[in-house]
Amino acid sequence: MKSSKSIDEKLSRIKKILQSDDVITFEFEVQKRGAAVVYVDSITDKETLAENVIRPLSHFNGEFNVKSLSSAVELAATQACESEGELCSAVLDGKPCLLFDGLSGFFSVDLKKFDFRAVAEPPLQTVIKGPREGFNESIKTNLSLIRRRIKSPRLIIKNTVVGRLSQTAVSVAYVETLADGGLIDEVMKRLDEIDIDSVPDSSYIAKLMCQKKASLFKQVNTAEKPDVIAARLMEGRVAILVDGSPIVLTVPYLLIEDFQNPEDYYASTLRSNATRLVRLAAVTVSVLLPAFYVASQLFHLQFIPLNFLLTIVNSIKGIPMSPSFEMFFILLIFEILNEASIRMPKYAGMALSVVGALVLGDTAVRAGIVSSPAILIMSMSAISLYTVPELVETLSLIRIALLVIAGAVGVYGVILAIVALVIYLSSLESFSTPVLAPFSPLVPGDLKDTFYLGSLSEMAYRPKSIKIKNKRRYSPPKNAE
């Protein structure tokens, strides 16, 4: 709807659209003509509005048109609005809009004032060595943290809005000279296709952008640290930032990324290699150990060394439950404790530890309900899983599935399930990139940053598993031996 010139008429129409009580209309005079500013009380910097917008306009002596009036405002971020609809969107985005009697145009001033958490270390990606900054819920802060690390005009930010009602700001970041054009188009296309009423968190966008909606594995990666995002952008990936979410998305996703901790690149190469092997071993143990323990007890006693077998036999004497049910029981207890420890108030955490570790664990063994080796195996499995925190949800589901299979069919079933998982993963793609790369399809050059980590000078080229425009990232000094 095109706006009319009478201010009262304009205000009454705007009030019909913005009926909320926190939308304030303040009327004042400019050159003895009526003027008004419309803003949302809770998200606008009122002090600056009064000092730098209303005051200069009240004393304005220049030509009475939108252009001159907007230049009188002592702030750079002014923007002309074409329609009342545009005006309302701006107001709801924390940009007060100014209307003048006798003028058909409006303009808005960016005076957003939200309260945000300070930049702090994210709880899920803590490091001993390396940057500790983490993203917060402000998209502007998050973009500034990325910009601080990539001060290049090649870093492009494209803004869009997702959510019919929430009108959530979403920014797509990429390095123009690195990211593949097809990938950027695909990301923008999938974002445009999202038709949802609101976007409370970036995980909504991640789920809606996936090709396989009911996939066991994620197809969009996440990070909470700007150094990680900057590094991924430098590998030709595309980052998606969502206002209100401290978690930034990156595509395409490779499964191996979850085994790559940012600290690996900051610590010494030998140490990092050892840590990665430990991580791989831990994941294998966490997923397979309970299943193999149950299968060995039920079907394959020959797998267990004799001395260990005698220990197990002594421990399970008198246990009323079958090995698979016993393991399930402990797994269930663990999952309950885990869920409760996350949701429970912090002051009750100590009590939970006492109840969980002593009462449930020790007493259950003493009462002869479960055996000590079973508790030991499940504890090892539970702890090991957290060496790769990004995969905890997926791997815990796989662990349960393997436990069921091991109890029913034995170790052959577990092997078949692993093969099925490999087939599934081999055909899973994230934005046209196979998630199992660089193992399948095999890209030998990229194996330097998998379970083996080469030194920085060895990784002169960016990963070839991802389509990229410029492959070289490091040039050794010409006089280097």
Add this chain to the structure above:
Amino acid sequence: MTITKKQICLLFMTVIPSTKLLILPTVYAHYAAQDAWLAGAINLILDAMLLVVLLAVIKKFNGKTFFEVLELSLGKWVARAVYMLYAVYFAISAVLPVFEHKMFIEITLYETAPSVLTFLPFFLISFYFSLKGINATARTGEILFFLTASAFLLITFLSLGSARPYYLRPMLKNPVFRTLKASYSGLLWHGQPLMLLFFAGRIKTEKRFRLSVITSFAAAAFVCVFMYALFTCIYGDIAVRQIYALTKMTKYAIALSNVGRFDYVATLLVTAGATLTLSLPFVLAVDCFTQAIGRDKRLVPALALNLCALVLVAIYHMRFRTVMDLFEKFFIPAMIALVYILPTCTLLLRRTSQNAPLCKE
């Protein structure tokens, strides 16, 4: 979707050794005694010759699928008939290794005789493979190659200490007839290079394609012959009684008495590779069938084929010897015709303007 040179090479190196170390070494030892490795080598040389022929066919009709070559040279209905014939061949050829593998799993991995249901989940995997098709199979092969290779390294490491090379002597003293008989019986476990014919037209044009494929085949063949020789070196005259060489070869390693039977890890890893090998004929059978009937939907043929095999295994699961005798008697001649002769005849087809290569390799 295309198949890359690397995928074909890794597929060969996974598929060729992973099922040839169960009963086959015993079959060779039964007829050829200390020359068992030679009997195996003869079959592998035959396969190598087949590979060279198939590479020549691919070069001659570069960019065309085998079906297109037949269709353009001999007509649509001949092409369909030939594909149907191969669908039946692959379906039948899948059966014996499945029976063998089932016995291997039940006897070596389980403490007490498990129910027949224990093995049946295999058909879920082979159905999944059949449904996904050749490309997913090739990609899976890339991962399973690493598992199979590490398994063979572990087996070699554990069994080398027990090997006595003098068991291989006197070399070549076994009657030639018996060695050839061993090769003939062992032929049932061979012919894997044929899959290359059905990859034709989907292979990505890459440099040194033929050299890489031949090298990978040679590496896989070397592993097999080395393992046969190693098996004979460990057991000598009693090798003939040691079925399932895979688990028998390692059991005298001193490390096992200290740590436990961790050699089973190698067995399990080879089992993972063998799952792919056993599923491959199912995948190719479904591929040939869908081409023959001119439809793309794989669900029904994949389901039907796997159900048939499942029923067969469930009914005759205790009759491996009978099945093997039947295969030796009737299937080997058909196999020779379809695996070795017919593809060679394809080389004789004339290259017309229609079936000429799309691009130079």
